[in-house]
Amino acid sequence: MKSAELGQVRITGGYWKQRCDVNRDITLNTEYIQLRDTGRLHTFRQTWKEGDPFEPHQFWDSDIAKWIEAVSYSIIHNPDKDLESKVDEIVDEMETAQWDDGYLNSYYSVKDKSARWTNLLIDHELYCAGHLMEAAIAYFQATGKDKMLNILCRYADHINSVFGPEAGKLRGYPGHQEIELALVKLYKVTGNEKYLRLSEFFVTERGRQPHYYDAELERNPGIKRYDRQKGSKLKYADVQAHLPVTEQDTIEGHSVRALYFLSGVADVAELTGRADLIAACERLYDNMTQRRMYITGGIGDTADIERFTYDYNLPNETAYAETCAAIASVFFCHRMLNITRDGKYGDTMELTLHNGIMSGISLDGTKFFYANPLAVDAKAVDEETIGINIRHMGYKRHEWFGCACCPPNLARLLSSLEMYFYSHDCNAIYVNLYGDSEFSLDGITLSQKTNYPWSEKIEITVGCETSFDKSIALRIPGWCRKLGVKVNGMTVSPEFKKGYAYINSIWNDGDIIELILEMPVEKMQAHPYARHNTGKLALKRGPIVYCLEEEDNGKHLNTLFIKPTDHFNVTYDADFLGGCAYLTGQAFKISDEGFERTLYAPYAPEYIPVPIKAIPYAMWTNRTPGDMSVWLNALK
Amino acid sequence: MKSAELGQVRITGGYWKQRCDVNRDITLNTEYIQLRDTGRLHTFRQTWKEGDPFEPHQFWDSDIAKWIEAVSYSIIHNPDKDLESKVDEIVDEMETAQWDDGYLNSYYSVKDKSARWTNLLIDHELYCAGHLMEAAIAYFQATGKDKMLNILCRYADHINSVFGPEAGKLRGYPGHQEIELALVKLYKVTGNEKYLRLSEFFVTERGRQPHYYDAELERNPGIKRYDRQKGSKLKYADVQAHLPVTEQDTIEGHSVRALYFLSGVADVAELTGRADLIAACERLYDNMTQRRMYITGGIGDTADIERFTYDYNLPNETAYAETCAAIASVFFCHRMLNITRDGKYGDTMELTLHNGIMSGISLDGTKFFYANPLAVDAKAVDEETIGINIRHMGYKRHEWFGCACCPPNLARLLSSLEMYFYSHDCNAIYVNLYGDSEFSLDGITLSQKTNYPWSEKIEITVGCETSFDKSIALRIPGWCRKLGVKVNGMTVSPEFKKGYAYINSIWNDGDIIELILEMPVEKMQAHPYARHNTGKLALKRGPIVYCLEEEDNGKHLNTLFIKPTDHFNVTYDADFLGGCAYLTGQAFKISDEGFERTLYAPYAPEYIPVPIKAIPYAMWTNRTPGDMSVWLNALK
Numbered sequence A, B: 001m002k003s004a005e006l007g008q009v010r011i012t013g014g015y016w017k018q019r020c021d022v023n024r025d026i027t028l029n030t031e032y033i034q035l036r037d038t039g040r041l042h043t044f045r046q047t048w049k050e051g052d053p054f055e056p057h058q059f060w061d062s063d064i065a066k067w068i069e070a071v072s073y074s075i076i077h078n079p080d081k082d083l084e085s086k087v088d089e090i091v092d093e094m095e096t097a098q099w100d101d102g103y104l105n106s107y108y109s110v111k112d113k114s115a116r117w118t119n120l121l122i123d124h125e126l127y128c129a130g131h132l133m134e135a136a137i138a139y140f141q142a143t144g145k146d147k148m149l150n151i152l153c154r155y156a157d158h159i160n161s162v163f164g165p166e167a168g169k170l171r172g173y174p175g176h177q178e179i180e181l182a183l184v185k186l187y188k189v190t191g192n193e194k195y196l197r198l199s200e201f202f203v204t205e206r207g208r209q210p211h212y213y214d215a216e217l218e219r220n221p222g223i224k225r226y227d228r229q230k231g232s233k234l235k236y237a238d239v240q241a242h243l244p245v246t247e248q249d250t251i252e253g254h255s256v257r258a259l260y261f262l263s264g265v266a267d268v269a270e271l272t273g274r275a276d277l278i279a280a281c282e283r284l285y286d287n288m289t290q291r292r293m294y295i296t297g298g299i300g301d302t303a304d305i306e307r308f309t310y311d312y313n314l315p316n317e318t319a320y321a322e323t324c325a326a327i328a329s330v331f332f333c334h335r336m337l338n339i340t341r342d343g344k345y346g347d348t349m350e351l352t353l354h355n356g357i358m359s360g361i362s363l364d365g366t367k368f369f370y371a372n373p374l375a376v377d378a379k380a381v382d383e384e385t386i387g388i389n390i391r392h393m394g395y396k397r398h399e400w401f402g403c404a405c406c407p408p409n410l411a412r413l414l415s416s417l418e419m420y421f422y423s424h425d426c427n428a429i430y431v432n433l434y435g436d437s438e439f440s441l442d443g444i445t446l447s448q449k450t451n452y453p454w455s456e457k458i459e460i461t462v463g464c465e466t467s468f469d470k471s472i473a474l475r476i477p478g479w480c481r482k483l484g485v486k487v488n489g490m491t492v493s494p495e496f497k498k499g500y501a502y503i504n505s506i507w508n509d510g511d512i513i514e515l516i517l518e519m520p521v522e523k524m525q526a527h528p529y530a531r532h533n534t535g536k537l538a539l540k541r542g543p544i545v546y547c548l549e550e551e552d553n554g555k556h557l558n559t560l561f562i563k564p565t566d567h568f569n570v571t572y573d574a575d576f577l578g579g580c581a582y583l584t585g586q587a588f589k590i591s592d593e594g595f596e597r598t599l600y601a602p603y604a605p606e607y608i609p610v611p612i613k614a615i616p617y618a619m620w621t622n623r624t625p626g627d628m629s630v631w632l633n634a635l636k
Helices: A016-037 A060-077 A080-098 A107-113 A125-143 A149-164 A179-190 A193-206 A212-219 A255-272 A273-290 A323-340 A345-360 A378-382 A407-415 B014-035 B058-075 B081-097 B105-110 B126-144 B146-162 B180-189 B193-205 B211-221 B255-272 B275-291 B323-340 B343-360 B378-382 B407-412
Strands: A009-011 A421-422 A429-433 A436-439 A445-448 A456-464 A467-475 A485-487 A494-499 A498-507 A513-518 A520-525 A535-539 A543-549 A560-562 A569-575 A580-590 A600-602 A607-616 A631-633 B009-011 B422-424 B428-431 B438-441 B442-450 B459-462 B468-475 B483-487 B495-497 B500-507 B512-517 B520-527 B537-541 B545-547 B560-562 B569-573 B578-590 B601-603 B607-616 B631-634
Touching: A009 A016, A016 A060, A016 A080, A016 A407, A060 A080, A060 A107, A060 A125, A060 B255, A080 A125, A125 A149, A125 A179, A149 A179, A149 A193, A179 A193, A179 A255, A193 A255, A255 A323, A273 A323, A273 A345, A323 A345, A345 A407, A345 A467, A345 A543, A421 A436, A429 A445, A445 A467, A467 A513, A485 A560, A520 A631, A535 A580, A535 B180, A543 A580, A560 A607, A607 B058, B009 B014, B014 B058, B014 B081, B014 B407, B058 B081, B058 B105, B058 B126, B058 B407, B058 B569, B081 B126, B081 B146, B105 B495, B126 B146, B126 B180, B126 B422, B146 B180, B146 B193, B180 B193, B180 B255, B193 B255, B255 B275, B255 B323, B275 B323, B275 B343, B323 B343, B323 B407, B343 B407, B343 B468, B343 B545, B422 B438, B428 B442, B459 B468, B468 B512, B483 B500, B520 B631, B537 B578, B545 B578, B560 B607
Parallel strands: A429 A467, A560 A631, B428 B468, B560 B631
Antiparallel strands: A009 A436, A421 A429, A436 A445, A445 A456, A456 A513, A467 A498, A485 A513, A494 A498, A520 A535, A520 B601, A535 A543, A535 A631, A543 A607, A560 A580, A569 A580, A580 A607, A600 B520, B009 B438, B422 B428, B438 B442, B442 B459, B459 B512, B468 B500, B483 B512, B495 B500, B520 B537, B537 B545, B537 B631, B545 B607, B560 B578, B569 B578, B578 B607
């Protein structure tokens, strides 16, 4: 089973088209301006000297790379000569920046040429290299221009000459994974197996003894081994290098690193057929989704090294749930979905897309969240009074960040979102995501028409020149407890297998599949050990997680209690928050009468019924920023 | 109304005698060893040079001072020549360390003589001076030896020559308050009014415009203006210098500073009769107790600058609730109690003593808490995984701290605890605290016999050579909803006034007062806006706040729900945790069945009844350290 390629799919309408159009029309240019105005854009000119403004940073190459990648995907369907010439200018500068031996990193070229490859644990050279490769491949596929691709192949060749299992090479691997998945892409586009072998080396060498990072420090005793911004010590587990991945049972450390890594592991596993690597991916996915993931799909619960902490530790106000980590999770789940044909990976992908990722960008496409908390007490943030590290956090999206990984990551995801909708193999076409779209391959077309995720009905029209005999497999989300499938108006009984409904038929042009995924409002509870959510429930409908905002419900959202049996109304409003279904219902508010001069009193709460309104979590703080909460007290 | 002096009261038995005896027999020596082994003890020798171990710290003088003060109070009732000679040795060193002009600070003497008085906001000279004065007075009162007192008077005279409203003096005031209350003590012991005037100046000048700290920075542009340990900026409100105290409506900033300050403000108010200062004290007390205090009496809710944040922000796991702040609160409440004769201050004093303070020291007197959280998830602390500043925090008491303010503060409080039991004025004797003790003044003796706080009956026997006509005023705690008073077996109807029951009588030798303060187990709730406690209740009996510990109740305390109407049994066990009343009853535990591979599910919790046992919060983590929680989920 493999994904439909970008050129084979178009998003034709509805929710995703709206968000993707904003990405193309607004976000790409907004980010270009930010890259320019923060000095990143021309970092490959390498003209910076001590004392100049805009001191280069180790991540800068990756910021530009992700933006180029985003532009590349976008121009496949929407050619844009202006954007293309902007990329070409950067590529020209990149060419001049490449060293004779193929090395390419604007930071080390300017800051300290002798320091290259000396501190893999902390520095980000291989990470930047990976992003540049992804960008080069995307740009080549979008335009046919191979200049950047050639630059990156030369760089990959250089990297291959430095790292690997062979005698005389360093047995190192990146402190921030990313190049693993990029090398697999490079292998796929060039057919050059050495890139796959190098990726496999990076994947499997990681965490082995004797430990490369120990050896590296011994060889270069002067190198920094700490997280400079916070003074905290980086442990090997923080970069998933405490053990070989095949021996890891829990998902640990920096969440973006973890999920980029697992994406690469899945890629290598698929191409090499290594069952131990697949098993590791499945095991760590299970740990993540069964113990360490927010209900929004967000992952990485603490700002401290932006990492996973431990099972069931999912604080809401201080949830880090970095946008990039959620995106990386989609990358991983998408790969696992294609490898396993198991819809549960599609469920996590859809959940994360609709909630933990889209909360990261404002509806107008100009502002971003790095961290995505599940509850906000605005006063705590305003006054910086909560005594925790709220770096990148808050309840108002930002125009940009010093560490600007998330905005261009969102841009590249949204400009390639088509890719996640459909997959296919020789027996079936798989519909992974629902939304107005068109898939075309080998004379077959599937056209979806739906107001999903706001409405429960999806219509898929088959187009073909000649009848064909294939399964059409519809992902049936895990949240769905009742569904109906009709073909040409007749109820059918598909074959259900691992989260997909396989409709086996000989299809004719104009056949219509109607899928109903019933979407009652559900009150969800968290695992009993998730102590931050004890006695609480969250409102969810279909794949959409809801929240209460101060704008609709006043301050002190914590005083509201929901009766679990109470009914909530669903209203779709095309003019509200760009068009969405919101929920209305009743809550019970604890009375504060008698508490004006009392902080503690005998337990005797009184409840007053009040109306409440819940909006999709992804759309919070697009009006007046203020308090917000996903988890609500349950009136038991 | 003034306090009984130390020599007039003896604690004769029961809970407090046990803890005070441990303080005298164990803690004083334990702390001496720590002072010695950490280089503090002989800091006044001033022999330290760059490169030597034990680099002096700005707070060191205060650590020694508080220990001397503790020893002094202790030897009033329990002469100890060994301890006394240890103090004498320090005082001799102090004498040699004093500058010709009276200045005395071991840190500046060694580190940078030219820097004295240049950075009042950040540095701690006046703070150390205040503690040294308190120690000198206590040692003089305990032993009659005036050497240290004379040293400190000379220092006070020097300070008075540097600071004040007069032309040519600096209009400065301490960055860490303490000297205000010490100067008042110095005035009382010497009768020298200039010390009172200087204290009044420090109290009233604070926060005025033009702002002294602005001027100081302008004059000494090189001085540090940041909290060096955490990189966070110190704001004037953090040291209560944002406004004159008479214009402050909310209690702000570093909680120890705030309460030492208010203690000094109350002292100055009492002696000068300034109503605006008293009003400020009352207003800030109200804000603290009605909006910013833990149910344990703990104050200062964040590790960030160890401060108050904002109304109703009282997180449990990250509660800072510094032991010193609770002690300072007792100092302040005690003063306000004597000034106002209003028992509510006695209530806060008692609550804080029994809970937020005594949690700060192990039952064996050798280990201490700096921060006193109200809930612990041990895993979060063990793995340092919660992404917050847990400096000084944890769930195991420490033998000592780098910043060691709390241990000697506990020692001096416990060795002077008698002082808080009784007050008197010309019309009445006030019984403020309950516990086996004897008060003697002018031929009158009151002897208390009780197992308070574990039992509700208190017996007070009057002793006198000749009959006397005075009220005996018994504090009736605010938590008490039903009480009984008998004199010589006959029920009487005292006059109730501001939290005291005044029994007006002509008293004869051998008269017996019997007071019953009924102590049902109460389930308490917090103010609805206190979002960390929503839907929760705390178990309280009399002045004692209870908690659940992992040792008795297993892990995942968050899964336990209490039915608010359920009855709890009270058992006094003389052999349990040094003798205390614990509670047993039933809770309902959320079943985790079906959740092994599920993180989120439709809301349908199932509850299983389980027995639970609650112990006094002050005694937590004296057995196997582990999870703990004061606030428990209520099953509504």
